[in-house]
Every structure is written in C-alpha cells, then in structure tokens.
Amino acid sequence: MIDIRRALLPASVFAGVIALVEAAVRLDLTPATIAAPSVVAAALIRQWPLLWYHLEPTLLIAVTGFVMALAISLAAAALAYVFKPIEASLTMVGTVLDSIPMIAIAPVLVIWMGLSLPMRITIATIICLFPIFVAVLQGLKSAPGTAEELFTNLAATPLQRFRLLAVPYALPYLFVGLKIAAPLAILGALIAEWTGAERGLGVYMLNAMFSLRVIELWAGVLVACAVSAGGFMIVSLFEKLAVVDNGHRGAGA
Amino acid sequence: MSAAAAPRRRSPFTGGARIAMERVTGFAGLILVIALLWQGTVWLFDIPRYLLPAPPAVAAAFAGHGGAIGGAALFTVVCTILGMAISLVIATLLAVAFIASESLSRALMPLIVLIRTVPMIAIAPLIILIFGRGPGNSIGMVALLTFFQIMLAAKRGFLSPSPNALEMMHTYGASFWQTQLKVRVPFAIPYIFTGLRIAAASAILCAMFAEWLSGAPGLGRLILDAYSTQDFPLMWATVLTSTFAAYMFFTLTLVVERVVLDWSR
Numbered sequence: 319m320i321d322i323r324r325a326l327l328p329a330s331v332f333a334g335v336i337a338l339v340e341a342a343v344r345l346d347l348t349p350a351t352i353a354a355p356s357v358v359a360a361a362l363i364r365q366w367p368l369l370w371y372h373l374e375p376t377l378l379i380a381v382t383g384f385v386m387a388l389a390i391s392l393a394a395a396a397l398a399y400v401f402k403p404i405e406a407s408l409t410m411v412g413t414v415l416d417s418i419p420m421i422a423i424a425p426v427l428v429i430w431m432g433l434s435l436p437m438r439i440t441i442a443t444i445i446c447l448f449p450i451f452v453a454v455l456q457g458l459k460s461a462p463g464t465a466e467e468l469f470t471n472l473a474a475t476p477l478q479r480f481r482l483l484a485v486p487y488a489l490p491y492l493f494v495g496l497k498i499a500a501p502l503a504i505l506g507a508l509i510a511e512w513t514g515a516e517r518g519l520g521v522y523m524l525n526a527m528f529s530l531r532v533i534e535l536w537a538g539v540l541v542a543c544a545v546s547a548g549g550f551m552i553v554s555l556f557e558k559l560a561v562v563d564n565g566h567r568g569a570g571a
Numbered sequence: 572m573s574a575a576a577a578p579r580r581r582s583p584f585t586g587g588a589r590i591a592m593e594r595v596t597g598f599a600g601l602i603l604v605i606a607l608l609w610q611g612t613v614w615l616f617d618i619p620r621y622l623l624p625a626p627p628a629v630a631a632a633f634a635g636h637g638g639a640i641g642g643a644a645l646f647t648v649v650c651t652i653l654g655m656a657i658s659l660v661i662a663t664l665l666a667v668a669f670i671a672s673e674s675l676s677r678a679l680m681p682l683i684v685l686i687r688t689v690p691m692i693a694i695a696p697l698i699i700l701i702f703g704r705g706p707g708n709s710i711g712m713v714a715l716l717t718f719f720q721i722m723l724a725a726k727r728g729f730l731s732p733s734p735n736a737l738e739m740m741h742t743y744g745a746s747f748w749q750t751q752l753k754v755r756v757p758f759a760i761p762y763i764f765t766g767l768r769i770a771a772a773s774a775i776l777c778a779m780f781a782e783w784l785s786g787a788p789g790l791g792r793l794i795l796d797a798y799s800t801q802d803f804p805l806m807w808a809t810v811l812t813s814t815f816a817a818y819m820f821f822t823l824t825l826v827v828e829r830v831v832l833d834w835s836r
Contacts (some may be wrong), residue, residue, distance in 0.1 A: 327674075328681040352703045414601065417817055419776045421783050421791055422810035425798040495789035510785065524784070527696035539697045543689040550688040 347558035353536045361537045369522065369541055376519040377545070379435070379507035383442020384499060384549075387450055390443070391495075399478075399484060409455070416448040418508075424513045433514045441513075442506030446499040453495025457488030493557040500549035508542060519545075583833035587826040594822045598815065619829040624804040629811065632804035638807075639793065640812050647789035648816060650706050651778045654713025655770065662718050663763070666725035667751065676726075692780050704785045706789060712781040717770035720758065724766025728759025757835065764828040771824045775817045 336355045343354040362369070398405040424441060428535050431437035461483050510522030519542055526535035606626040612618065613625045624632075633640065641647045669676040695712060732754045768811040782791030790813045797806035 324677075325681070327678045331678045333683060349701070417772065417814055417821075418810070419779055419813050419817060421776065421779050422794060422813055425794060425809070427804065428798075429803075501688050501690045505693050507694050509780075523696045526786075527700055530700070532700065535697055535700060539694045542693045546690060546693065547685065547688045 351532055357533055358536045358540065361533045362540065365534065365537060369519075369537065372517060372519050372522040372538075373541060373545070375435075375515070375517050376504070376507045376511065379438045379510060379518075380503040380545075380549070382439045383506055384446050384503040386439065386443045387446035387499060387503075388496070391447060391450040391454050393534055394451055395458055395479075398455055398478065399458045405455070409452075412448050412451055417442070420445060420509055424509060428513055435512075438507065438510035438515070441510040442503050445502050445506035445509070449498040449502065450492070450495040453491045453498075454488055457491025458484045460491060461487040487564050489560055490557075493553065493560065496553045497557070500553045501546035504542065504546040504549060508564045583830050585831050587830040589690075590829055591822060591826045594818075594825070598818055601763055602811070603655045608681065626808055628804040629807045630702045631818070632802070632808040636805055636808065640790075640809055643788060643790045643793040643809070644812055644816055646706070646787070647709070647775065647778050647782065647791070647813075648820070650709035650781075650787075650789065651775045651820065653706075654710040654778065655767070655774055656718050657710065658714040658718040658770075659721055659763075659767070661714075662722035662766075663725050666729055669726055670729045670751075670755070671747065677812050683722070687723075692777060695780055695784055699781070699785045706750055706786045709778045709781040709787055709789065713778050717767075717774050718776045720770040721766040724762050725759060728762025729755045731762060732758040760831060761828075764824065764831070768821065768824045768828070772817055774823045775813070775820045779813060 339348070339352065340355050342348045343352060394408055398408050420441065423444060427437050427440055431440065465483060465487075469483055474482070507518070508520040508523070511518035512524060515521050519538060523535060523538040523542070525531075526538055609623070610626050613623060669680070691712070698712050698715065699708050702711040729751075736754050737750065737759075740754055747752070779789065779791035779794075781787065782789035783795055786792055790809055793809045794806055794813070797803070797809060
C-alpha cells in the first residue's frame with residue numbers, strides 16, 4: 319500500500335513543477351512547443367470522445383499482442399524446460415530476433431501482411447516476446463539445488479517436478495518480465511500505428527505533430543503515458559495476488 | 572602505459588580486443604548461416620523479389636549504395652554516442668546528488684520510477700516537436716531514453732561500497748569528494764557499465780526511431796526511403812546494417828568495460 323506521508327514529498331515536487339511550467343508559459347518564457355498544463359488538461363476533457371475513439375484500437379492491439387506474447391513465451395520456455403538441448407538455440411533465436419530493430423521489422427511485416435490489424439498485433443507480440451521469454455526461462459531454472467535434490471529423493475515424476483517446483487519458483491520471475499512487457503505492448507501498438515493506420519492513438523499523435531497542434535500532441539502523449547503506466551500497475555496488482563496465493567514458496571526466489 | 576610498468580601483465584587492450592574479435596566473428600558466422608538459409612528458401616519456394624530479395628541482390632545494394640548507407644550509419648552512430656555521452660554525464664552527476672542528499676532522493680526517486688515505466692519512444696513525436704527535425708532530435712531522444720537506466724545503475728553503484736569502507740573513510744576524516752573519488756566511483760564503475768550496456772542496445776534503435784519520424788538523414792530514414800521507393804534490396808541492406816550497428820554498439824560497451832576493468836586492476 320502507498321504510504322501517504324512518503325508520497326507527500328514527491329507529490330508536492332510534482333505539483334511544484336506543474337505550477338512552474340504553468341507560470342513560465344503564462345509569462346511567455348517557454349518556446350511555443352511547451353503547452354500550459356491547464357490548457358492540456360482542458361483539452362484532455364474536451365477531446366476525450368475523440369481520444370477514446372483513437373485509444374480503442376490501440377488498447378485492443380496492445381492487449382492482444384501482450385497475451386499472445388505471454389502464450390508463446392510460456393510454451394517456448396516450457397519446451398526448453400522439457401528438452402534441455404534446444405534451450406540454447408531458442409535463446410539464440412530470441413536474441414537475434416530481439417536485436418533486429420523494430421523499425422526494420424515493421425516495413426517488412428507491412429510488405430508481408432499489409433496494413434492490417436494482424437500486422438499490428440504481430441508487432442506488439444514481437445516487442446513483448448523476448449523480455450517475457452527470458453524471464454520465464456530464468457525462472458524455471460531458479461529452484462535451489464536442495465529443493466531439486468529433495469524432489470529427486472522423493473522420486474517425483476517430471477510432471478510433479480514441473481508443477482510443484484519449477485512453476486512456483488518461476489512466478490516471481492514471470493512477473494518481472496510481464497512488468498517490462500506491459501508498457502512495451504503499448505509502445506508496440508503505437509509503433510504499429512505509426513507505420514500507417516487510419517485510427518489509433520499513434521495516428522492521433524502523428525497527426526498532431528505534423529500539423530503542429532502542440533496542445534493535442536501533449537494530450538495524446540499524456541494518454542499514452544497514462545495507459546502504459548496503467549498496464550504496469552495492472553500487472554503489479556496481479557503480481558500481488560499471485561504472490562499471496564503462492565505464499566512462502568515465492569518468497570524464496 | 573601500465574603494460575610497460577608491469578611487464579608480465581597483459582596490455583589492458585588485449586582482453587577488449589579479444590571480445591571484439593569473438594563477437595564480430597560470431598556475428599559474421601551467424602549472418603553467413605542466415606544468408607545460406609535465406610538463399611535456400613528463396614530458391615526452394617521461388618519467393619518473388621519484392622517479398623524477400625535474395626542475398627546477392629542485397630549484397631549488390633550494399634555495393635551500389637555503400638556511400639549512402641555508410642553516411643546514414645555514421646549519422647546515426649554519432650547521434651547515439653553524443654546522446655549517450657550527454658546522458659551519462661547528467662545521470663552520473665544526478666546520482667551523486669542523490670547520494671549527497673537523502674531528501675532530494677526521497678523527493679525525486681518516486682517520480683523517476685514512475686516516469687521510467689513509460690516507454691520513451693512513445694513520446695517521440697513530442698520530442699521531435701521540441702527539438703526540431705535535425706540531429707538535435709535524435710540526440711535528445713537517445714539521451715532521454717538512456718538517462719534513467721544509467722542514472723539508476725549509477726545510483727545503485729554509488730550505494731554499493733561496503734559500510735566498512737565508508738566508515739574507514741569517515742574515520743580518516745576524508746572529505747565528501749575524497750570518499751566519492753576513492754571509494755564510491757571505483758565501486759560504481761561495474762554498475763555504470765551494466766547500465767550503459769542495457770541502454771546501448773536500445774539507444775541506437777531509439778535514434779533510428781527518431782529519424783524515422785523526424786526525417787533526419789540517418790539509417791531510420793534510409794529504411795523508410797528504400798521502402799517507399801520499393802527498393803527492397805537497399806531496404807534489407809540497411810536493415811542488416813542497422814542490426815550490425817546495434818550489435819556492435821553493444822559490443823563496444825563490453826569492450827570498453829573490459830579495457831577499463833583490466834586497466835584499473
């Protein structure tokens with residue numbers, strides 16, 4: 319839970335910065351590209367229907383991509399857990415995929431799949447894939463040697479070993495990966511929309527940028543930031559639930 | 572040079588050079604394997620040129636547009652290095668300030684952690700509006716993106732010396748800066764390099780993103796230009812170059828880290 323007193327100081331610093339920017343804009347000290355916070359807030363409220371219209375597809379892409387990346391990572395990591403020899407090659411393929419710039423993948427995907435919803439979801443999936451995969455893989459190997467030995471001594475079946483030992487220990491790691499991936503999913507959706515779309519938060523931001531509508535751009539960026547921070551918080555919430563459920567076993571990792 | 576002072580010791584550059592060699596060879600090998608598989612696939616399935624140009628076409632694009640690719644790569648790499656250098660200086664200074672003042676750290680750290688959850692590329696359009704469409708925009712993007720990772724790593728590093736070492740400095744009446752230079756900085760170096768390494772891989776991609784949206788003459792725009800003129804061999808050649816650049820940038824941080832560590836040992 320958030321400690322009110324601990325939050326007070328950063329909150330007042332934040333409010334102070336906002337007030338400073340507001341004053342600077344009012345006194346005409348800032349370049350034209352900095353919008354007054356009050357004006358941006360007003361624009362957020364006034365333009366909310368339009369913003370929501372653009373936000374909807376972005377959220378859809380981000381959530382679908384995130385879920386698909388999770389499913390693929392879990393399957394691949396489980397596969398690597400069962401067939402140890404393929405682990406190195408899977409990681410290698412993942413590393414190479416991850417080091418290809420997304421900006422390079424995007425045009426190629428556009429050629430292959432066209433400017434379509436599946437293409438955008440694929441981009442969001444790819445961008446989330448590696449952090450989750452690495453986290454799960456590391457987590458599945460994180461059980462301490464003594465616990466491994468205990469399972470060997472008790473003649474646990476491979477399935478029991480996986481279900482009762484590897485998976486509980488992997489959970490905290492999984493959530494580390496998910497927390498990295500959640501904002502990335504939003505980013506992936508934005509990038510996908512920058513490659514060309516008629517509707518989406520990324521489109522809204524680019525249109526505002528190209529037509530120099532400073533206030534709208536600030537509003538769009540704020541919404542993007544809020545959504546990615548929100549994704550992070552939702553995952554953190556799930557983590558709290560899962561770790562309570564997991565009890566003392568998760569605490570060891 | 573330390574090699575002259577201690578003849579039995581290796582020069583600090585040998586370790587770094589070996590890492591660089593290994594990684595470049597590994598990359599070349601991987602590219603070769605991929606090129607062979609690629610060529611095989613193109614032959615086997617008779618893939619049309621616009622979907623996936625064959626490696627020879629990409630190689631020809633390299634030869635034909637070498638100057639353009641090289642110039643674009645240079646622009647991107649210089650922007651990235653400048654951005655990272657700026658970010659490194661500011662981040663380290665701020666980390667020192669956080670170490671010096673507990674209340675400053677308490678006031679700003681929660682905000683920094685909050686901001687860090689936002690992917691910096693998402694605010695690229697805003698940065699382009701503020702910094703304009705030239706190199707300043709790429710540099711600003713890279714600096715912003717790498718700043719948080721380096722700052723947090725530096726802070727963790729400055730906090731890493733054992734209490735014993737700090738107490739000893741205190742007992743001997745060392746000043747704040749003496750403690751900083753003699754204890755905290757040496758302890759922090761590996762941490763800072765870890766931060767740099769994490770930041771390096773994403774930094775160059777981030778610079779390319781900035782160019783992609785802003786139109787500054789780097790690798791990002793070259794990919795986009797090649798795509799819009801349907802020059803797919805050139806596009807793939809640029810993609811390959813950018814992957815190589817990102818990979819080499821990561822390698823560079825490994826090499827520098829190795830050299831610095833060998834030097835200080």
